[in-house]
Amino acid sequence: MDSKLSSLRILILEDQLFQRLVAEQVVAGLNIQLLLTAETSEDALQQLQEKGPVDLVLCDLDLPGMDGIEFIRHLANQKLADGVIVLSAMDASIIRTVEDMSQALGLKSLGHLPKPIHRNHLREMLEVYVNGETFDSFKPLLPSEQLLNEQELEEAVEQHQFILHYQPKVLLNDGQLIAVEALVRWQHPDLGLIHPVHFIPMMESSGMIEPLTINMIDLALIQIKAWQQQGREIPISINISATMLSNTSLPDMLMKKTKGMNIPPALLNLEITESSSISDVALALETLARFKLHGFALSIDDFGTGYASMQQLNRIPFSELKIDQSFVSNACKDDTHKAIVESNIHLAHRLNMQTVGEGVETQEDWQMLHDLNCDIAQGYFIARPMPADTLLGWEKQWLSKQPITPHKPAL
Known part of the structure; x- marks a missing residue:
């Protein structure tokens, strides 16, 4: 996680208690400087003043008393915030109008999030904000006249x-490349x-996430095949939305694809976000069990950030546990976070699962995970996401660094 996030001051305005508590938990997990919450627009304005x-x-937009749209106008006129993120499940046309209005009032509009808030989506928005431009040279904000639909x-x-x-x-023991995670980007012809x-929140809410994910799996398999032809077998992890797990035909579809390309299923690691909601548990468990039966690797992503961690581990045959970066990036300076990381590693190893520490930003993060016997590291200390054609060049440069394997301190 970018250390700049720790300087942020954020207010959550949400009238529904459950949604407010979820949002508060997600934001608090990012370890920002100040977090305020309010149930009404009037209370929010008073706190900010x-x-x-x-x-x-x-x-939120649909609020008792002063609605969120009017609140945003007061927010801008009184210069009580620099930017706004809309939390709403309302019609997309209304949300786009509010985002447009916010920018016209001089506020930075970072977009909207469906409820309940997803940690990854919020974290990406905050990274957009604190860096002035997105990582990997993405555009920080889309011009109002080019809002996506x-x-x-x-x-x-x-x-x-x-x-x-x-x-x-x-690998933390020797720095060797063991796998990659595939992350989607939109190569827009104009932007x-x-x-x-x-675009991911809108795709999830509109039902387009499944065709996008299938396309991304196809690209990942093509890349695995290309690396095979170069004499390398590099597994690729790809995120699967929980909304797709009720489709019990997915395992057969992926088996057909991998068999047709002569690719071992184990080279495709399907990451399931632990905090994602599963609508039909029985169908989801069938899908996941059949993935595992046919040799696909399963990973539980962002472990510890949801509500049913132990139940998920008990129900689903995961082979990898990814420790969320909100714990990893703070473990060196916070004993509680370090204890959580250490406990997760110990639990995963007892269950014969590999562990991945996400969000490794510094040498200290790397050293800490190494000393706690974590298996795998991922984060900007190692590399940012990159096009496939630059990966092997990066690998050569990374392995030339000395030292890449830290030593354990003497006992």
Whole structure:
């Protein structure tokens, strides 16, 4: 996680208690400087007037008393925030109008998030904000006249405008490349490379996430085959939305694809986000069990950030546990986070699972994970996501660094 996040001041405006608590938990897990919450617009304005402006407001629209749209106007006129993220499941046209209005009022509009908030989506938005431009040279914000809509997204899927970048996963004991995670990017014909924070929430809410994911799996398999032809077998992890798990035909579809390309299923690692909601548990368990039966690797992503961690581990035959970067990036300076990381590693090893520490940003993070016997590291200390054709060049440069294997301190 970018250390700049620790300087952020954020207010959450949400009238529904459950949604407010979920949002508060997600934001608090990112270890920002100040977090305020409010149930009404009037309370939010009073807090901001008393405690001073914040960087960002996460704002619901349908509120009792003063609605969120009017609140945003007051927020801008009184200069009580720098930017706003809309929290709403309302019609997309209303949300786009509010985002447009926010920018016209001089606020930075980072987009919208469906409820309940997903940690990864929020974290990506905050990274967009604190860096002024997105990582990997993405555009930080889309001009108001170029706001994206569902028709554009559907056409982009049909025209194969989405591409994959790959982030290396390396062994902590010797630094060797062991796998990569595939991350989707939109190669827009006019706007250039667009960060997923701008399109994934809309794709999930509109039902387009499944065709996009199938396209991304096809790209990943093509890349695995290309590396095989170069004499390398590099597994690729790819995220599977929980909404897709009720499709029990997925295992057969992927088996057909891998068999047709003569690719071992184990080279495709399907990552399931632990905090994602599963609508039909029985169908999801069938799908996941059949994935495992046919040799696909299963990974539980962002472990510890949801509500049913132990139940998920008990129900689903995962082979890999990914420790969320909100714990990893703070473990060197926070004993509680370090204890959580250590406990997760110990639990995973007892269950014969490999562990991946996400968000490794510094040598200290690397050393800490190594000392706690974590298996694999992933993060910007190692490499940012990159196009496939640059991966092997990166690997050569990475392995030339000395030392890449830290030593354990003497006892």
